[in-house]
Amino acid sequence: MAGCLRIKGGGAVLLCAFLLVGISASYGQLSPTFYDETCPPLRSIVRGIIAQVLFTTDPRIAASLIRLHFHDCFVNGCDASLLLDDSTSASIVSEKGALANNNSVRGFDVIDDIKTAVEDACPGVVSCADILTIAATESVYLSGGPCWTVLLGRRDSLTANLTAVNDFIPRSIDPLDQLKNKFAVLGLNTSDLVALSGAHTFGRAQCLFFRQRLFNFNGTGAPDPTLNTTYLAELQQLCPEGGNTSVLANLDPTTPNVFDNNYFSNLQALKGLLQSDQILFSSDGADTVEFVNKFRASQRAFFESFVDSMIKMGNLSPLTGTDGEIRQNCRRINGDSTPTNTNYYGGFVATM
Numbered sequence: 001m002a003g004c005l006r007i008k009g010g011g012a013v014l015l016c017a018f019l020l021v022g023i024s025a026s027y028g029q030l031s032p033t034f035y036d037e038t039c040p041p042l043r044s045i046v047r048g049i050i051a052q053v054l055f056t057t058d059p060r061i062a063a064s065l066i067r068l069h070f071h072d073c074f075v076n077g078c079d080a081s082l083l084l085d086d087s088t089s090a091s092i093v094s095e096k097g098a099l100a101n102n103n104s105v106r107g108f109d110v111i112d113d114i115k116t117a118v119e120d121a122c123p124g125v126v127s128c129a130d131i132l133t134i135a136a137t138e139s140v141y142l143s144g145g146p147c148w149t150v151l152l153g154r155r156d157s158l159t160a161n162l163t164a165v166n167d168f169i170p171r172s173i174d175p176l177d178q179l180k181n182k183f184a185v186l187g188l189n190t191s192d193l194v195a196l197s198g199a200h201t202f203g204r205a206q207c208l209f210f211r212q213r214l215f216n217f218n219g220t221g222a223p224d225p226t227l228n229t230t231y232l233a234e235l236q237q238l239c240p241e242g243g244n245t246s247v248l249a250n251l252d253p254t255t256p257n258v259f260d261n262n263y264f265s266n267l268q269a270l271k272g273l274l275q276s277d278q279i280l281f282s283s284d285g286a287d288t289v290e291f292v293n294k295f296r297a298s299q300r301a302f303f304e305s306f307v308d309s310m311i312k313m314g315n316l317s318p319l320t321g322t323d324g325e326i327r328q329n330c331r332r333i334n335g336d337s338t339p340t341n342t343n344y345y346g347g348f349v350a351t352m
Helices: 042-056 061-073 108-121 128-142 162-168 176-184 190-201 229-238 262-268 275-282 288-297 299-314
Strands: 005-008 011-014 204-206 248-250
Touching: 042 061, 042 108, 042 128, 061 108, 061 128, 061 190, 061 299, 108 128, 128 299, 176 190, 176 275, 190 262, 190 275, 190 288, 190 299, 262 275, 262 288, 275 288, 288 299
Parallel strands: none
Antiparallel strands: 005 011, 204 248
16 A cells, blocks of 8 residues: 555645665565465455444454554564464464453454455465454554555464463563563564554553552552543542453543554653553653654654554564465464364453
8 A cells, every 4th residue: 555645734644655665675575565466455355344343333443453463473473373262183272361362352353354355355375464464554544543565475373372472462560671671572672662552542441451550559559650630530430449340441532543643642641541651751761751752742753653663563573485374264273173263352451
């Protein structure tokens, strides 16, 4: 989709083709034209299915799909290992059952629908890993964010890594140094951390993942002092002590379903919902603060940095060439006769 225009504030902002100049060669066998001959309608199929769900039944799905891509790439690279279900015959223990994923990620049914449609159009050609990548990109665009050219050609893993999930997936209660370390070990820097955290400009979070900030923060018997007092009162009413931990709150209380730079305005106003959000701005002397201020001052700067970081993240250790396979069913490797489990759902931690 190179060359698409996004209109913001009365001006046309080109945020696609030029962002890939000089970058595609660094990702080996991945190419923006990988499916041009073998599956020309691929991107329109993905966009159409997501748009149908997003605008008719599930306004959270765009944020959920980008979260799926994030959770997949941070564990063994972008190989669709997250999509695999448990399988005795294939000796697979699903990543979906890990603490960081269970009751945390969702949207698997939409990926299934996309895969079915793509297989009907182009059988045996498109990997589930590439579907996740395109779905994340289209989810951002359909929600008002930038569009960009996607590098493609990933193949699907033959196994999952449950143990690695909790080691590599950032948590909402991680201190800033730990968040930075989890990004750095994958070759992602501070700018990437702040830009990718900006995906919390849409979606939802359960009370379970921020209520510790509202009443007894770090055992102090008092709320998190970095929470705006008016916002704190609203959250305490929504998530009272002893209440339902699965109640949802908007990550962005201003434009909860739109991909924009209001996330950074919220941090400046001490209205970051998750501890891992607010810590980016409220840590004295942290180098993350300058990026929060930069992205708040310019939505264009945020969009450009976000696209660059998404490309970097989307190309973490991809399987290419003859490695892995092209799965026929995203939930199981080819030849596995284990019945498909469609009951995995989850409550989605940070971007419902």
